[in-house]
Amino acid sequence: MQEAGDTLMDEEKATAPAATVDLAAEFRESGVKEILDELDRELVGLNPVKQRIRETAALLLVDRARKQLGLSHQTPTLHMCFTGNPGTGKTTVALRMSNLLHRLGYVRKGHLVSVTRDDLVGQYIGHTAPKTKEVLKRAMGGVLFIDEAYYLYRPDNERDYGQEAIEILLQVMENNRDDLVVILAGYADRMDKFFSSNPGFRSRIAHHIDFPDYTDDELFTISEGMLGEQNYKFTPDAEAAMREYIEHRRAQSHFANARSMRNALDRARLRQANRLFESAVGPLDAVALSTIDEQDIRASRVFRGGLDSDKPGSPKA
Numbered sequence: 001m002q003e004a005g006d007t008l009m010d011e012e013k014a015t016a017p018a019a020t021v022d023l024a025a026e027f028r029e030s031g032v033k034e035i036l037d038e039l040d041r042e043l044v045g046l047n048p049v050k051q052r053i054r055e056t057a058a059l060l061l062v063d064r065a066r067k068q069l070g071l072s073h074q075t076p077t078l079h080m081c082f083t084g085n086p087g088t089g090k091t092t093v094a095l096r097m098s099n100l101l102h103r104l105g106y107v108r109k110g111h112l113v114s115v116t117r118d119d120l121v122g123q124y125i126g127h128t129a130p131k132t133k134e135v136l137k138r139a140m141g142g143v144l145f146i147d148e149a150y151y152l153y154r155p156d157n158e159r160d161y162g163q164e165a166i167e168i169l170l171q172v173m174e175n176n177r178d179d180l181v182v183i184l185a186g187y188a189d190r191m192d193k194f195f196s197s198n199p200g201f202r203s204r205i206a207h208h209i210d211f212p213d214y215t216d217d218e219l220f221t222i223s224e225g226m227l228g229e230q231n232y233k234f235t236p237d238a239e240a241a242m243r244e245y246i247e248h249r250r251a252q253s254h255f256a257n258a259r260s261m262r263n264a265l266d267r268a269r270l271r272q273a274n275r276l277f278e279s280a281v282g283p284l285d286a287v288a289l290s291t292i293d294e295q296d297i298r299a300s301r302v303f304r305g306g307l308d309s310d311k312p313g314s315p316k317a
Contacts, residue, residue, distance in 0.1 A: 021065040031103040032057050039096050043089050044225070045218040052209045053093065053100070060104045077206040078106060078181045079173055083188035084211025087257030090185045091145065093211075098143035101181060108141035108179065115144065117151040120165040128161040132168045140180055149184035150194035170200045214257050219246045223261045227292065232269065237294035248302045264300070271296040 027033060036057065039050055063076055078101065082090040095112045102110025115135055122128035136144070146152070154160040173182050184191065184201070188210060195202040214222065220243055227233055234242060249260060256263075272292055276284060 019069075021068050023061060023065060026061055026065060030061065032061070032100060035096055035100045035103065039093070042092060042096075044221050045214055046089055046093075046211065049089070049093060049209055049211055052207070053097065056097075056207060057100055057104075060101075060106060064104060075106070075178050077177060077204065079177070079205050080181070080183045080207040080209065081191060081205045082183055082185040082209050082211060083191050085187065085213055085255075085257060087259030087261075088211035088213065089258065090211055091147070093209075094143060094145045094183050094185070097183070098181075101143065106178075107143065107181060111139075111142040113139040113142060113144050114147065116147050117162065120146075120169075121152065121160075121162050123161075125161075128164045129168060132165045136168070136172050136180070140176070143181045143183060145183045145185065148186045150186050150190040153194055153197055155197065166198060166201075170204065173204050216243065216246050216250070219250075219257065219261055222258050223265060226262055226265055230269075232265075232290050232292055234292050235294060238292050238297050241294045241297035245297055245300060245302055252302070265292075267300065268292050268296045271299050 036050070036054060039053065043050070059076065080097070082094065084090060091114060094114070098107065098110050098112045101107045113135065119135055120128070120132045122131050152162040152166055154162055169182065172180065184194075184205065186194075195205075220239075223242055223246075224234070245264065246261075249255060249264065269292070275293075275296065276288065
């Protein structure tokens with residue numbers, strides 16, 4: 001009888017809530033630190049965004065600790081809104097957020113499904129519901145990222161089916177919030193108007209994170225990093241030209257931050273290849289094949305007052 005009593009006591013101890021929780025140890029063992037470190041390595045600047053992600057991670061770690069201690073708790077609402085101009089890292093942060101939520105046990109799979117209006121809204125009666133439900137099915141257990149979410153709502157078109165997709169999304173966001181996190185993204189002013197027209201979304205979004213534009217110095221650092229990933233580098237004169245390019249390009253329309261830098265470098269590499277092909281008279285070494293010169297940057301029509309369309313094209317673009 002004594003042995004049976006000891007076994008029962010051992011079982012009760014095993015199922016009893018912990019007496020204390022070491023948050024520092026939880027932070028280390030959860031893998032959250034690695035995700036935050038990845039964000040710091042991958043994204044230049046964006047300090048306010050990174051701080052909000054750290055705060056969210058802290059909230060979830062504390063929530064998990066409360067659960068371990070047997071304290072009353074409710075799964076926090078984790079649906080989010082990312083606002084900012086194009087090319088400011090919203091999709092990258094969404095991907096890291098999905099990993100973070102998975103590490104902490106708030107989503108089963110931790111994958112990211114990125115969509116736009118066209119993936120959710122049909123073109124005729126009866127088409128929207130199956131499209132939206134199929135996307136939601138793929139996203140379950142992870143994060144659904146809806147870019148330019150305000151295009152879902154088009155009140156000026158009475159034959160538009162976006163409202164049907166919105167109603168399905170709202171229902172799933174409420175009923176399946178323990179298995180799906182939805183992130184809406186887009187320009188800040190348009191998202192504000194969208195929320196005003198769709199208060200159901202505003203009430204379900206707990207976290208609003210604004211992504212600032214990069215500074216000129218940050219854009220140059222991003223450019224250097226992009227080139228380095230492909231084993232290219234600027235000459236000193238090309239560095240100066242690139243800094244001037246950034247200043248001119250920012251003043252133009254349709255500027256897309258890091259995305260504009262990537263497109264500009266694609267064109268610079270195109271010009272460099274064309275220059276080497278036309279002028280080469282003998283063998284080229286790795287340095288020549290990996291160096292972006294001043295003329296590869298200054299050939300851009302941005303320096304001539306032309307509009308840079310952000311679409312890779314001819315060497316003259």
